[in-house]
Amino acid sequence: MTAVFQKLSRFMCLRCLKWQSPAYLHCISRDFHRTFTADTTSNKCNISLPSYAHSTTPEHVHLLLQHDMTVSEDFVSEKEEKSLLQEIEPYMARLRYEYSHWDDAIHGYRETERSEWNATNTHILLRLKDFAFKDVNKPTEFVHVLDLEKDGLIKPHKDSVRFCGDTIAGISLLSDCIMRLVAIENTNITVDIHLKQRSLYIMRNAARFDFTHEILHNDHSYFKDKRVEKGRRVSIICRNNP
Numbered sequence: 415m416t417a418v419f420q421k422l423s424r425f426m427c428l429r430c431l432k433w434q435s436p437a438y439l440h441c442i443s444r445d446f447h448r449t450f451t452a453d454t455t456s457n458k459c460n461i462s463l464p465s466y467a468h469s470t471t472p473e474h475v476h477l478l479l480q481h482d483m484t485v486s487e488d489f490v491s492e493k494e495e496k497s498l499l500q501e502i503e504p505y506m507a508r509l510r511y512e513y514s515h516w517d518d519a520i521h522g523y524r525e526t527e528r529s530e531w532n533a534t535n536t537h538i539l540l541r542l543k544d545f546a547f548k549d550v551n552k553p554t555e556f557v558h559v560l561d562l563e564k565d566g567l568i569k570p571h572k573d574s575v576r577f578c579g580d581t582i583a584g585i586s587l588l589s590d591c592i593m594r595l596v597a598i599e600n601t602n603i604t605v606d607i608h609l610k611q612r613s614l615y616i617m618r619n620a621a622r623f624d625f626t627h628e629i630l631h632n633d634h635s636y637f638k639d640k641r642v643e644k645g646r647r648v649s650i651i652c653r654n655n656p
Contacts, residue, residue: 494538
């Protein structure tokens with residue numbers, strides 16, 4: 415097991431450009447899947463997941479949740495949430511919700527990118543970037559603002575390596591929602607992530623490349639069999655360069 419993690423660490427330290435190589439992607443995927451399947455399946459009952467995660471196959475995802483898919487609840491305060499929304503709302507209110515997307519991944523959304531923020535929100539975003547992008551390529555200058563209406567959804571997808579590197583970090587504003595990750599090579603391996611209002615998620619490496627992710631529609635928005643009503647959700651997303 416130690417050898418596997420040492421090998422993974424060497425991969426994770428490579429420049430993000432190399433993630434575009436099919437050979438690297440295959441090797442990373444192979445090692446992670448080997449780790450998942452070779453782990454202590456016999457001790458399945460002893461595996462505990464973070465409170466924000468639920469999976470019927472915990473033996474296959476607990477390492478992912480330790481290293482590559484993490485959530486920090488209440489990353490921003492109510493006051494900071496209000497400050498971010500006050501800055502973006504005047505512009506977002508002028509946009510119409512869209513129901514088609516270039517890769518058909520998102521329905522019921524409007525979006526923009528911003529590189530300039532007021533002093534208060536600049537401080538919030540610097541805190542996000544320092545927290546989520548230490549030890550990896552620095553995030554891009556532009557921050558993605560994605561506004562998903564109450565009945566909107568994000569279909570299963572993997573963000574293109576042409577536009578995004580190995581790390582994505584996003585703050586969820588206005589509403590809770592459920593993000594679902596599904597292993598690309600074995601769709602029986604899934605994990606649901608409860609993204610609470612004002613939480614920060616960080617998705618990197620295996621979560622980024624070996625799993626699709628989606629935001630569930632309200633018709634399917636459940637966590638541990640408990641209904642999670644998704645209202646309008648605004649996410650503030652930072653990515654690093656490929």
